[in-house]
Amino acid sequence: MALRLKGAQILLETLVREGTEVIFGYPGGAVIDIYHELPNYDLKHVLVRHEQGAVHAADGYARASGKVGVCLVTSGPGATNTVTGIATAYMDSIPLVIFTGQVPSMLIGNDAFQEADIVGITRPCTKHNFLLNDLEELAQSVKEAFYIAGTGRPGPVLIDLPKDLMNGSCEYRYPRVVQLRGYNPTIKGHQGQIKRAAAEILKAERPVLYGGGGVISSNASNELVSLARMMTIPVTTTLMGLGSFPESDELSLGMLGMHGTYRANMAVTNCDLLIAVGARFDDRVTGKIDEFAPLAKIVHIDIDPTSISKNVQVDIPIVGDVKITLQQMIEIIEEEKGKKDWSEERREWIQQIEEWKQTYPLAYVQKKDVIKPQFVVERISELTKGEAIIATEVGQNQMWTAQYFKFIKPRTFLTSGGLGTMGYGLPAAIGAQIAFPDRVVIDVAGDGSIQMNIQELATAVQYNLPIKIAVLNNGFLGMVRQWQELFYQKRYSCTMFESAPDFVKLAEAYGAVGLRATKPEEVVPVIETALATPRPVIMDFVVEPEEGVYPMVPAGAPINKMLLV
Amino acid sequence: MRHTLSVLVENKPGVLSRVAGLFSGRGFNIESLTVAETLDPMVSHMTIVTRGNDQILEQITKQLNKLINVIKVVDFMDGDHVDREIALIKVNVKDDNRSELLSIIDIFRGKVVDVSSQSYIIEITGDEDKIAAIIDLVKPMGIKDVVRTGKVAMMRGGKSK
Numbered sequence: 001m002a003l004r005l006k007g008a009q010i011l012l013e014t015l016v017r018e019g020t021e022v023i024f025g026y027p028g029g030a031v032i033d034i035y036h037e038l039p040n041y042d043l044k045h046v047l048v049r050h051e052q053g054a055v056h057a058a059d060g061y062a063r064a065s066g067k068v069g070v071c072l073v074t075s076g077p078g079a080t081n082t083v084t085g086i087a088t089a090y091m092d093s094i095p096l097v098i099f100t101g102q103v104p105s106m107l108i109g110n111d112a113f114q115e116a117d118i119v120g121i122t123r124p125c126t127k128h129n130f131l132l133n134d135l136e137e138l139a140q141s142v143k144e145a146f147y148i149a150g151t152g153r154p155g156p157v158l159i160d161l162p163k164d165l166m167n168g169s170c171e172y173r174y175p176r177v178v179q180l181r182g183y184n185p186t187i188k189g190h191q192g193q194i195k196r197a198a199a200e201i202l203k204a205e206r207p208v209l210y211g212g213g214g215v216i217s218s219n220a221s222n223e224l225v226s227l228a229r230m231m232t233i234p235v236t237t238t239l240m241g242l243g244s245f246p247e248s249d250e251l252s253l254g255m256l257g258m259h260g261t262y263r264a265n266m267a268v269t270n271c272d273l274l275i276a277v278g279a280r281f282d283d284r285v286t287g288k289i290d291e292f293a294p295l296a297k298i299v300h301i302d303i304d305p306t307s308i309s310k311n312v313q314v315d316i317p318i319v320g321d322v323k324i325t326l327q328q329m330i331e332i333i334e335e336e337k338g339k340k341d342w343s344e345e346r347r348e349w350i351q352q353i354e355e356w357k358q359t360y361p362l363a364y365v366q367k368k369d370v371i372k373p374q375f376v377v378e379r380i381s382e383l384t385k386g387e388a389i390i391a392t393e394v395g396q397n398q399m400w401t402a403q404y405f406k407f408i409k410p411r412t413f414l415t416s417g418g419l420g421t422m423g424y425g426l427p428a429a430i431g432a433q434i435a436f437p438d439r440v441v442i443d444v445a446g447d448g449s450i451q452m453n454i455q456e457l458a459t460a461v462q463y464n465l466p467i468k469i470a471v472l473n474n475g476f477l478g479m480v481r482q483w484q485e486l487f488y489q490k491r492y493s494c495t496m497f498e499s500a501p502d503f504v505k506l507a508e509a510y511g512a513v514g515l516r517a518t519k520p521e522e523v524v525p526v527i528e529t530a531l532a533t534p535r536p537v538i539m540d541f542v543v544e545p546e547e548g549v550y551p552m553v554p555a556g557a558p559i560n561k562m563l564l565v
Numbered sequence: 566m567r568h569t570l571s572v573l574v575e576n577k578p579g580v581l582s583r584v585a586g587l588f589s590g591r592g593f594n595i596e597s598l599t600v601a602e603t604l605d606p607m608v609s610h611m612t613i614v615t616r617g618n619d620q621i622l623e624q625i626t627k628q629l630n631k632l633i634n635v636i637k638v639v640d641f642m643d644g645d646h647v648d649r650e651i652a653l654i655k656v657n658v659k660d661d662n663r664s665e666l667l668s669i670i671d672i673f674r675g676k677v678v679d680v681s682s683q684s685y686i687i688e689i690t691g692d693e694d695k696i697a698a699i700i701d702l703v704k705p706m707g708i709k710d711v712v713r714t715g716k717v718a719m720m721r722g723g724k725s726k
């Protein structure tokens with residue numbers, strides 16, 4: 001006989017069966033029934049300090065672990081507070097399931113206390129969302145939500161739960177299957193298209209692989225590395241793709257685009273074949289679109305058909321899961337590549353790239369007196385041997401991390417690429433540390449961004465999460481200041497903070513540890529002390545106030561026209 | 566170029582606003598949109614008339630397909646489908662134009678569905694050209710109001726949508 005359960009119990013029971021281990025959340029009246037049942041289930045709950053923090057933490061958890069992140073918040077303000085987090089996850093294709101409480105069914109539409117049409121509000125920034133109408137559908141809906149969030153091009157799914165349904169009861173059956181008439185992502189790439197692409201790869205003289213976040217979300221790093229090494233193809237990655245290809249490899253070009261390396265942007269501009277893998281030709285990557293990869297045939301592998309030929313017309317589109325498609329491709333190339341020595345074939349091309357690298361390497365000058373922010377990032381990279389999980393905020397701190405941290409493994413870089421959400425890094429680091437309690441997790445921050453979700457430091461302290469925050473404290477909203485310096489006659493309108501907290505004292509006030517470095521020679525000892533401290537730490541690095549991020553391609557310019565300083 | 570899209574969707578709350586929101590959010594335009602249930606009450610059929618070059622239409626079709634509740638999208642090319650719409654036209658009638666009006670309605674195989682001392686409501690079914698033509702003809706008599714349903718469309722021949 002089927003079990004009769006309350007709505008709240010059905011929800012939690014189904015979560016457990018779906019493999020959920022952690023919920024990031026914040027209670028309130030509309031979800032009090034769920035919270036009441038929560039202690040009876042084998043689910044860890046992380047009580048954040050702001051619902052935006054819950055979503056970013058679930059997002060960081062998902063990016064680091066590859067699992068679906070789960071959030072639970074109340075109706076009205078609880079729900080609206082999640083919107084930025086949801087939009088952040090949506091833009092970066094991160095699998096989340098968000099449960100929002102809703103006023104009782106009877107009151108919906110009445111402007112009831114703490115009512116918000118969260119389904120309407122989040123419709124354009126979720127992969128899918130809906131309001132639960134019928135308790136009988138709850139279990140099936142939850143299963144579908146996980147399925148939709150985690151398959152195809154992943155993304156956030158929101159379910160709005162009226163309070164009366166959580167309190168009502170019905171028979172419970174865990175659904176075995178998901179069947180959605182309108183949802184059936186293409187997983188396997190079209191064999192004919194893959195053959196054509198393989199033939200182009202065998203023919204090309206100056207090929208480049210351009211890997212994006214899709215390589216990471218489909219766990220295809222090994223395949224990317226195999227393809228690159230087997231055919232000696234240099235690899236550049238987007239911001240979202242960092243970690244998908246080891247930067248220690250000689251074939252690594254680093255990141256491309258607005259703040260990409262000189263060699264990556266030059267290689268893309270001069271290549272005769274560009275193989276885009278799980279990347280979407282974002283404007284921060286392409287610069288002036290008609291001059292992007294002007295000499296190249298373009299192959300584009302992506303699970304999402306809407307990504308293909310959206311911004312750039314491609315010659316060989318392949319819709320499919322990146323990992324499976326690359327495996328198919330590797331198999332074909334394996335058969336057809338013959339006995340040629342491909343590293344010999346590519347010698348000239350690789351040499352040319354090496355020349356570009358020598359001419360304009362990523363560089364900065366660390367003087368005696370003032371700390372350069374790049375120096376801090378490089379030291380963190382060395383001292384953690386590229387093994388740490390690195391989150392960032394948004395702005396210069398994010399770009400310096402992308403440039404100077406040597407990423408060698410996938411799922412070690414958590415950053416808001418698409419939406420560019422300041423305040424993402426700290427809660428994301430919390431989520432990652434929950435997923436991996438024993439790894440080093442560091443948020444590289446700016447003094448502006450860190451204040452956007454600083455309240456989550458209390459969460460880190462409560463759960464003994466030894467995350468480290470490296471504030472590159474330049475006293476400015478640095479990235480905006482840099483644009484004002486370069487393109488707005490140095491009119492620093494509203495980008496300097498005239499009041500700032502003492503980050504060391506702030507850390508202490510929260511019960512965390514505060515450290516400060518003001519001179520270059522203090523940088524390494526501060527990082528070492530922080531790494532040796534098994535508690536949350538803020539490291540306040542007082543850095544050169546007006547340092548810039550270079551190279552830089554001005555917005556709308558072709559990517560080979562870089563400002564190099 | 567003008568395109569008529571036939572879209573099968575799951576008959577669930579919010580589907581219309583999802584589709585409409587997709588068009589507005591991505592800067593696509595909708596010239597007309599009709600929705601109604603199909604024989605299967607779980608499924609609705611939308612006919613959307615939109616405009617754009619090939620690349621835009623490709624995006625619209627793909628984006629529609631990406632919506633979880635969308636089951637199928639067909640872009641009808643000219644010629645391979647039938648489309649119809651209904652217009653209700655309220656026209657002034659006077660003694661000196663009544664018979665002319667009635668004969669126009671007759672020629673167009675329309676119907677008078679409401680009569681008052683000063684006006685008729687004409688119901689006319691047809692493709693776009695036919696409706697445009699009758700509107701043109703009766704305009705000089707004085708049109709008080711026109712309401713149109715927007716197009717519905719169906720594939721010709723044995724194939725279903």
Ligand SMILES: Cc1ncc(C[n+]2csc(CCOP(=O)(O)OP(=O)(O)O)c2C)c(N)n1
Pocket residue numbers: 393394395396397398420421422423445446447448449450472474476477478479480
């Ligand atoms: C929520 C949000 N508001 C505004 C912006 C616009 N913005 C982009 S970078 C930036 C400056 C960030 O300053 P800070 O965190 O101090 O980092 P820095 O650039 O100095 O490293 C701003 C305001 C944003 N990306 N996100």
